Amino acid sequence: MSSNIVWHEASIGKEERREKNNHQSFILWFTGLSASGKSSIANSLARALFERGNQSFVLDGDNIRHGLNKDLGFDEDSRKENIRRIGEVSKLFVESGQIVLTAFISPYQEDRDVVRSLVAEGEFIEVYVKCSVEECERRDPKGLYKKARNEEIKNFTGISAPYEAPVNPEIVVDSEQFTIEECTEQLIEFLTSKNYIK
Template sequence: MEPKSNHITWHNSNLNRQDRYTRNGHKSCALWFTGLSGSGKSTLAFALEKALFAENVNSYVLDGDNIRHGINRDLGFSQEDRKENIRRIGEVSKLFVDAGMFIIAAFISPSEKDRQTVREMFEPEAFLEIYVKCSLEECERRDPKGLYRKARDGQIPNFTGISAAYDIPENPHIVIDTEHLTIEESTRQLVEHLRDRNYFTTGQAANSPQ
């Protein structure tokens, strides 16, 4: 999306990302959690944040519902609003990564095209798409917010998985099967993935996980 004004100038910082890596003692990355409502994205995101804190890694969670209380409170759930929702979060996530932090973004983000647009905002090693895999049947069985029941009753239009499509990720960096793994197992798998690929060090850029 192009700026609406031509009278703006980009100002470069006197610090680069490697400076921040050295100061923080670790690299930075956007961890993009995508999956159906009820798949466990938010629960896993906050569990991972706590695990990273224990590793002395600076991180922050951007949760779909939380963001709609603030920066995206003006957006609904139409196709265009969902697209703008994801674009904004992609831009915010990019700022966190540039600041030298891990950003954990937990959003249904149903469109493969929109997710790819966000992925292209980042250098390859600075973005990991994480598919939080859980069947629609299991998500409906859990229904922690009662949203599926309301969607089935026609009270919630454009509900992903019921009246709106979800594009299963074509090439995620990591798949976490929360239908069969506990939160503890899922969190441990993510931490080990990051450690094995040297995200918790400050040397050369992390190896591409693809």
Template sequence: MTTNNIVWHNTSVTKEERRKKNNYQSYVLWFTGLSGSGKSTLANALARYLFEENIGTYVLDGDNIRHGLNNDLGFDDEDRKENIRRIGEVSKLFVDSGQIVLTAFISPFREDRQQVKDILAENEFFEVYVKCSLDECEVRDPKGLYKKARNNEIKHFTGIDSPYEEPENPAIIVDTESQSVEDSVKYIVDFLVAKGLINN
């Protein structure tokens, strides 16, 4: 695809102006972990907390995105990469609009997560590793997907016949196997306050 005739058009309202008016920074909290680890639950609980504090957020959830924007993608490695690439670009737009983006995606490959980080500015991408063992995720199995994967009804399922690459240096690690949702939210909020990303 050629981009020779496409020119970037600067907007009349800048990201910095939006942040100043909002009185908080905009960035991505990228929740990654196995299916069933609690990514969506945690992202939505944090979004509710921040909403009550008058902080603008938006949750981009893996299943929801595949209902619309990414409904043309499957689950092989190449489609997973394209899924994350698109989400990275959408997240960047939200950051530019002055909002905090909470993304809940398995996003199993380190390279793909790094590529999203690379398209954002410094202090605009924070990887949140929602840590939970495969055994516990299989016990939870909220959507019945592990059972289907074990029965060979689903192919390319992360943790079963497709790999998950744990973050090597995440900004935040939340162990949902031992921490409650409330404690996990508080842990993340404390991190954001300490970093000056939200006001105390």
């Protein structure tokens, strides 16, 4: 890092923004296999939060790779850099007083822990969207599992690349057993019970 770069303090602090928004700001980090339902649940929750008057935004793995991270591949180093960048962007959302919902496979526990370390205690909520690889492969909405099985896609999580399920997530939603709406309600109940939202 250049010695000519100096941090400039903001005129409006995180706590002021939270007070104005009337809710806490934090990261809801959705992790799980491809086709587990991360994006669907995150967007359903974002809608529920919006209707309750909460300021939130969804960062989706595929969408981010259309812009900010379009220069990254899917090898291990690129995946780590993908998550590092999203972690830094998510931190900015927390500082802005908003709730950020991130839907990324983020297969490595170490990378998710790095993002957790960027924010204060209680500002990172790891949401494990639990769904077996068999069910995800049965769903296969984008046809990716089929391509991975045919070796058209290399380093595909759950098939030819590892997925490390969270060791101690704040909450688990089982998308194999529950609908998107039921998972959303479970998350609302969790956030309300922990006083993240009112």
